[in-house]
Amino acid sequence: xxVVLGKSExxxxxxxxxxxxxxxxxxxxxxxxxxxxxxxxxTHLARLKLVGLKRGPGNVIPRSVRSYVSIFDYDAxxxxxxxxxxxxxxxxxRRQNKWxxxxxxxxxxxxxxxxxxxxxxxxxxxxxxxxxxLTRSDDKSQPKEGLQSRAxxxxxxxxxxxxxxxxxxxxxxxxxxxxxQMADYQRVNDMGGEDxxxxxxxxxSHCNVYQAGSRPGRFG
Numbered sequence: 200x201x202v203v204l205g206k207s208e209x210x211x212x213x214x215x216x217x218x219x220x221x222x223x224x225x226x227x228x229x230x231x232x233x234x235x236x237x238x239x240x241x242t243h244l245a246r247l248k249l250v251g252l253k254r255g256p257g258n259v260i261p262r263s264v265r266s267y268v269s270i271f272d273y274d275a276x277x278x279x280x281x282x283x284x285x286x287x288x289x290x291x292x293r294r295q296n297k298w299x300x301x302x303x304x305x306x307x308x309x310x311x312x313x314x315x316x317x318x319x320x321x322x323x324x325x326x327x328x329x330x331x332x333l334t335r336s337d338d339k340s341q342p343k344e345g346l347q348s349r350a351x352x353x354x355x356x357x358x359x360x361x362x363x364x365x366x367x368x369x370x371x372x373x374x375x376x377x378x379x380q381m382a383d384y385q386r387v388n389d390m391g392g393e394d395x396x397x398x399x400x401x402x403x404s405h406c407n408v409y410q411a412g413s414r415p416g417r418f419g
Contacts, residue, residue, distance in 0.1 A: 200244055202260065203251045205273030208234050211251035214273060220308070222248050224375035239264045266403055276411035281404035285365035287315055318359050319372040326355045327373060 201218065205211040212233035219231050230246045236253040241263055243250075252258070254274065269280035283289075290311050298304040353366060361369050 200247050200268045201249050202239070202268050202270045203249075203273055204254050204260070204270055205251070206254045207273075208251075208253070211253075211273055214271070215249055215251040218249055220305075223372060224379060239268075241267075244268070269406070278409045278411070279406050280409070282407050284363040285368075286360070286362070287311055287365050287368060315368065315372065318356075318361055319369050319376070321359055322356060322361075322369055323373045323376060326352065 203211050203214050203218070205214075215231065215233045222231055230250075231248060232250045234251045234253065236255075236258065238258055239247075239250070239252065239260055244264065244267060252260070260268070260270065269278070271278050291308055296304075296307070298307065356362070356366050356369060
């Protein structure tokens with residue numbers, strides 16, 4: 200999840216609205232909140248993917264939550280997040296790209312999204328559906344993915360141009376598709392109730408702090 204932290208509700212909400220284009224699978228399980236004035240807790244992370252958080256003396260992000268979110272400090276213009284190595288995100292934020300207006304840049308962003316979606320489609324239909332030994336990584340009833348299965352999966356993704364941190368992005372897109380299909384199946388069969396409740400998947404990674412506009416290759 201990404202937390203946009205700041206004092207101004209209008210500024211933070213506007214930033215959340217801008218970033219919402221990067222959140223796939225909008226649903227009750229993938230919530231976006233423009234402004235949240237209460238303290239975050241670990242259970243919020245099951246559903247929240249992007250949230251604007253009010254800065255205040257009584258609304259500090261607890262350490263238990265801070266370890267598992269990326270934080271954009273709007274007031275300080277800093278981003279605390281795990282380092283990224285890959286192609287897709289770099290293509291979106293590369294400074295060398297020159298765009299005559301926002302519409303041209305947004306069209307480029309959508310073209311990158313289309314490429315990612317196409318690769319996720321190939322991965323899901325050509326690999327996941329034909330690999331019975333692979334299970335969801337958060338399925339506690341199944342053994343964890345073996346090293347050989349992992350290597351086979353990474354090898355397949357590399358053949359379609361997905362490497363490094365982009366592997367996790369494509370895997371996440373596939374998980375979103377799976378959750379949407381399960382929810383659709385539930386509705387079509389009139390099973391009632393809400394969407395399948397998400398489990399809390401926490402990935403603790405080392406984070407770096409990036410200053411906006413500090414130098415090429417850094418955030419901004």
